[in-house]
Amino acid sequence: MKVIIDSRENIAKLAAKQYIELLAKKPNAVLGHATGSTPLDLYAELVKLCKEGWISYKDVTSFNLDEYVGLDGSHDQSYRYFMNENLFNHIDIDKAKTFVPSGIDTSAAAVAAYDKAIEAAGGIDLQLLGIGENGHIGFNEPDTPFGSLTHMVELTESTRKANSRLFAGGIDEVPTHAVTMGVKTVMNAKSIILMATGPKKAPIMKEVLEGPVTEHVPASVLQLHPSVTIYMDYEAAAQLSK
Ligand code: GLP
Numbered sequence: 001m002k003v004i005i006d007s008r009e010n011i012a013k014l015a016a017k018q019y020i021e022l023l024a025k026k027p028n029a030v031l032g033h034a035t036g037s038t039p040l041d042l043y044a045e046l047v048k049l050c051k052e053g054w055i056s057y058k059d060v061t062s063f064n065l066d067e068y069v070g071l072d073g074s075h076d077q078s079y080r081y082f083m084n085e086n087l088f089n090h091i092d093i094d095k096a097k098t099f100v101p102s103g104i105d106t107s108a109a110a111v112a113a114y115d116k117a118i119e120a121a122g123g124i125d126l127q128l129l130g131i132g133e134n135g136h137i138g139f140n141e142p143d144t145p146f147g148s149l150t151h152m153v154e155l156t157e158s159t160r161k162a163n164s165r166l167f168a169g170g171i172d173e174v175p176t177h178a179v180t181m182g183v184k185t186v187m188n189a190k191s192i193i194l195m196a197t198g199p200k201k202a203p204i205m206k207e208v209l210e211g212p213v214t215e216h217v218p219a220s221v222l223q224l225h226p227s228v229t230i231y232m233d234y235e236a237a238a239q240l241s242k
Helices: 008-025 040-051 079-086 108-120 157-166 183-187 199-210 218-224
Strands: 002-006 030-033 061-064 066-068 126-129 151-154 177-180 191-196 228-233
Touching: 002 008, 008 040, 008 126, 008 191, 008 228, 040 079, 061 079, 061 108, 066 079, 183 218, 191 199, 191 218, 199 218, 199 228
Parallel strands: 002 228, 030 061, 030 126, 126 191, 191 228
Antiparallel strands: 066 177, 151 177
8 A cells, every 4th residue: 555644735736636637647537535524625626727728527437426315416424425526516527426325216127227337437547545544445344344335324323423413403413324335345446545534533543554454444444455545634644663
């Protein structure tokens, strides 16, 4: 794993460079996108680069990691809405080529079709990840099997509490379930970026980077991937010993 530690502002710029390089080499790349507050600076940077003509998403296909069950794309806390608002509405991507798991049709067939669609698109070239305070990636909570593909999950109380800050009605409004790419779906990506910022992520980043590879810390699986870049700000890196 390549670990880059810099200011919050700089890591967004450095990560954006990876997108410039990839899209220059492969304009029709398949990108895996993430939600949460962590990638917001990166998305703002990518929007700027696109508006200035440095990158184009014209031929890009996008797959998002996850979606809350019960929220459709018009709900302002759905991840489809988040992606439209923070990235897709401001770049030249073809919306028909942007995929987010459905939070409404959660039938086994619809869920399984997500992995098939990724495969049919040629697999994900670059998957972006944030991290939950308990080590979740996407919504793969602790103890999710490393062999998992896209599936429905019950969210932990700690994740619902952490995410309730964004819901006007507080924790009662936070869905109890989500559909997420599995750990294997993520690990199938050719390259992965994980971003972590702020002091709340410091304890888990120590575990992810310096602890054992264990299903109890889903992001620790990244130690086994051949092409991972971790971008952390100084606060998220504060507890690292090396
Ligand atoms: C949610 C998402 C994750 C994200 C996490 C952290 O639970 N499902 O993909 O990484 O939040 O969010 P934040 O970046 O706001 O800390």
